[in-house]
C-alpha cells in the first residue's frame with residue numbers, strides 16, 4: 014500500500030496506508046497505552062486506554078482502531094488525554110481488589126504500570142466491590158475474577174490464535190465474567206468433587222501470557238516468587254523438534270538453581286510469544302526429586318550403589334579400555350540422544366570413532382533426515398526453515414499432525430493463514446484438526462503416502478491407492494492446485510520415509526522441504542553423525558577429509574537394533590547409552606544385555622538405566638550451554654539456566670571418560686588454542702582482551718575455551734569439518750538468533766537399501782517421551798483431560 | 810440442514826427450528842429466537858436445550874451460554890406457572906412500582922427471582938416493559954396488567970390463583 018504522511022506529537026511520520034495508528038506510533042518509538050489491543054489478534058476497542066486527540070475530530074479517538082491517514086495530526090499525551098485515561102483507570106480500579114502485594118503479576122502488570130503513570134490512586138466509588146472466589150479451571154489455569162479488567166485478550170488468543178475457543182464471556186456490563194467451556198454444573202457431574210467450571214483445552218497457557226493483569230495465573234508459577242527475584246535466561250525448549258525459544262525464570266535453591274517459569278514475552282525467536290503446554294510448563298522434570306545426583310555402580314551383590322565420581326570414572330574408564338583392547342573396538346556400541354546439544358552429539362560420535370575406534374553408533378531416529386539430505390543432493394535452496402512456515406504464501410502438509418506433535422508449526426501455519434491469507438494444502442490419512450485452516454484437504458489411504466507420491470508425480474493409476482476421497486476430480490484438483498504453486502513449502506510427517514519420501518521429493522521438483530521430527534535435537538543428532546553409516550554432515554565413512562582425519566573404520570557399524578542383536582549373541586562387550594531409553598522405546602528384552610558392560614548417562618533411573626552397570630547423573634538441556642538444530646535445520650543457542658548439584662553435563666562426562674581411558678583429550682577437544690591461560694595476572698593489551706572476553710563468557714554461562722569442557726571448542730571443530738555448519742555465523746548464534754543450516758549439496762553418503770530405523774514417538778500435546786512420567790504437571794494435565802468432554806480437539 | 814435426531818422439542822417446535830436455522834444469511838442469527846421459543850416450551854433453558862441449540866446452529870455450547878447469560882429474560886432454572894414481572898423503571902417507579910413489588914413480595918412470600926413452594930408463581934423485578942403510559946405496569950407471562958395499585962394487584966393474583974387468568978405463553 015502507498016505510504017501516507019502524518020504528524021504525531023509534532024513528529025513527521027510515514028507509514029503504509031492502512032496501518033493502525035497504535036502500530037505506526039510504536040514503530041516510531043511512541044508508546045500508546047493499551048489494554049485490549051494485542052498485536053495479531055482482532056480489534057476489540059473495549060478499554061479506551063489508547064485514546065488520542067486527532068485534529069479536527071470531535072472527540073478523543075482510539076488509536077488501536079484508527080488507521081493512519083494523509084495529513085492526520087495526532088497528539089498522544091496532553092492533560093486532556095491523561096485525564097481521560099485516569100478516569101478509565103478509576104473505573105477499572107473501582108472493582109479491583111488491589112491485591113498487588115500478593116498478585117503474581119505485581120511488578121510486571123500493565124494495570125499497575127498505568128496506574129503509576131496516570132496516578133489514579135484516588136477513587137470516587139463507594140459501592141461495594143463485586144467479589145468472586147478464585148477458581149481452578151485446570152492444573153495450569155487459575156482465574157481470579159476480581160482482578161480481570163475485561164480486555165478479552167484471553168478470549169481472542171484462545172479462539173483466534175489457538176483455534177480452541179475454550180474461553181467465552183458471560184453476563185453483561187460490569188458483571189461480565191470470563192468463562193471456560195465446561196460450566197460448573199457439567200463439571201460437577203463429570204468430576205465429582207469439583208464444583209467449579211473447568212477448562213477442556215490445549216492447556217497452552219497463551220491466555221495467561223496475554224492477560225495484562227494477574228487475573229489468569231498458572232498452576233506452576235502462582236504465588237511462588239516475584240518477577241524481580243528471578244534471573245531470566247533465554248534458551249530453547251527441550252521438548253518437540255520445533256525449536257521454540259523460551260525465557261526461563263530461575264532462582265537459587267539450596268542445591269543449585271531451579272526453574273520456576275517459562276515464557277517468551279520478549280517475542281524473540283521463531284515462535285514470537287507462542288509456547289505450548291510443554292514448553293511453558295513441562296520444565297518441572299528438572300526439579301523432580303527422583304533426579305539422579307550421584308554416580309551409581311553395580312556391586313557384587315547385584316545392587317546399584319552410589320559411589321564417588323572419582324571411583325565411578327576410574328572404574329568405567331579402566332573397564333572400557335580393557336574391553337576395547339581385549340575384545341576389540343567392534344565389540345563396543347554407543348547410543349546417543351535426541352535431547353543433547355550438537356556439541357555433545359558431535360563429541361560422542363567422535364569419541365566412538367576415535368577413542369573407541371568403532372562405527373557402532375546410533376540414536377533413536379524420529380525422522381528420515383538421511384533420505385532428505387540424499388534426495389536433495391546437488392540442489393540449493395530446497396530445505397525449508399521454520400521461518401518459511403511463518404510467511405510463505407503456499408504450504409503443503411503431508412502426513413503428521415502438527416497440532417499435537419509440532420505445536421509451533423501448527424501455530425505458525427494458523428497464524429500465516431489468518432494474517433497473510435496463506436494457502437494451506439493438507440494430505441493426511443487422518444482428519445487432522447489443521448484441515449480447518451486448509452484451502453484443500455484430501456484424506457490419504459492408510460499407508461497410501463507412496464501412492465500419493467506416485468500420483469503427484471503424474472501416475473494417474475496410483476490415485477486409488479493414494480486417497481479415499483469420494484469425488485473423482487477432488488484428487489486431481491488437489492494435484493493441479495499444488496502444481497500451480499510456484500513456491501511451495503512442503504512439511505512432511507515422520508510416517509513418510511525411505512523410498513516413499515525420496516519419490517515425494519522427486520515429484521515436487523521446485524518445492525522446499527522439511528521433515529517433522531520429534532525432539533529438540535533430533536535433527537542435530539542426525540546432522541552430527543550419530544549414525545553407523547555416515548559421518549557428521551552425512552559424509553561417507555571413507556574418502557572424505559573428515560574420514561581421513563578420524564582414521565576410523567570405513568565399514569558401517571551396527572545400528573541400534575543390531576547392537577542389541579549382537580548383545581543377545583554375546584558379541585557386544587560394552588554399551589554406552591547417553592540420554593536415551595532404548596529398552597522402553599524399542600521394547601528390548603533387558604536380558605539381552607546380561608553379558609554386556611553397560612554404561613548409562615541420564616537424569617533418571619529409566620528402564621534403561623535400571624539395568625546398567627554404571628549410571629552417571631547427567632544435566633539436562635536447561636542446565637548446559639551449546640547449540641541445537643530443530644527439525645527444519647534452524648540452529649539456535651542453548652544457555653545454561655538451572656543448575657543441579659551432583660550432576661554433570663554429558664559433554665563433561667564424555668571428556669572425563671576419554672581421559673580415564675587414557676586418551677589424549679587434546680585430540681578429542683581442541684581446547685586451549687589461541688588464548689593463553691593467564692586470567693588477568695599479566696599485563697598488556699592482548700591479555701587484557703582475553704581477560705574481558707573471559708569475563709563476558711563467564712557472564713553468559715560459557716566457559717572460555719581454556720577448558721576441555723567448553724562446548725564452543727567443539728563448535729569450532731563442527732564449523733571446520735561439518736558441511737553446512739561451516740557457514741554458521743557466531744554473532745547470530747550468540748545473539749540468540751536462529752540461522753538456517755542445510756546439509757552440503759554434494760559428496761554425501763549414498764546408501765542403497767537402507768533399513769528403516771525410524772521410530773516415530775507419537776508424542777501428544779501432553780507427553781514428551783521418557784520425560785513425561787517425571788513431570789508432575791504433565792501427569793496432572795493428563796488426569797485432568799481424561800475427565801473432560803474434549804470437544805475442542807475433535808476437529809470440527 | 811442438520812435436522813437433529815431425537816430432538817427434545819415437540820414436533821412443531823422442532824420444525825420451526827429447522828426453518829429458523831435456514832432463513833438467516835448467517836445461521837447463528839437464529840439463536841435468540843430459538844432460545845425464547847425453547848424457554849416457552851421447556852419452561853427454562855436447560856443444559857439439554859443448550860446442547861441441542863448448539864448442535865442445530867453449529868455453535869459451541871460456550872457460545873450459546875454466552876448469549877444466554879447476557880439476556881436477563883432468559884432463565885436457566887424453572888419459573889413458576891405464572892411469572893410475575895414487576896417493572897420498577899423510571900415511570901413505574903414514580904407511580905409506585907416499588908410499592909407494588911414490595912406488596913407482591915409480601916403477598917407471595919418470595920423475593921426477586923423466587924418461586925412459590927407450590928410452583929404457581931414466580932416473581933421478578935424487571936426494567937421497562939414498554940407500558941409507561943399506564944404505569945405502574947406488571948407483566949404475567951406474556952400478559953400485561955397496568956395502572957395497578959396494591960389492591961388491584963391482589964385481584965390479579967387471585968384471578969391467576971383461581972385459574973381465571975389468561976395463561977399466555
Ligand code: SF4
Nearest residue numbers: 171214215217218220
Ligand atoms: S490454556 Fe490455551 S487452549 Fe486453554 S484456554 Fe488458555 S489459551 Fe485456550
Ligand code: SF4
Nearest residue numbers: 161162164165167224
Ligand atoms: S482474564 Fe485477563 S486477558 Fe482475560 S479479559 Fe480478564 S484481564 Fe483480559
Ligand code: SF4
Nearest residue numbers: 250253257289292421
Ligand atoms: S511447540 Fe515444541 S518447541 Fe515449542 S514449546 Fe511446544 S514442545 Fe517446545
Ligand code: FES
Nearest residue numbers: 049060061063077
Ligand atoms: S487498546 Fe484501544 S480501546 Fe483498548
Ligand code: FES
Nearest residue numbers: 896901937938940
Ligand atoms: S417504566 Fe415501567 S413500563 Fe416503562
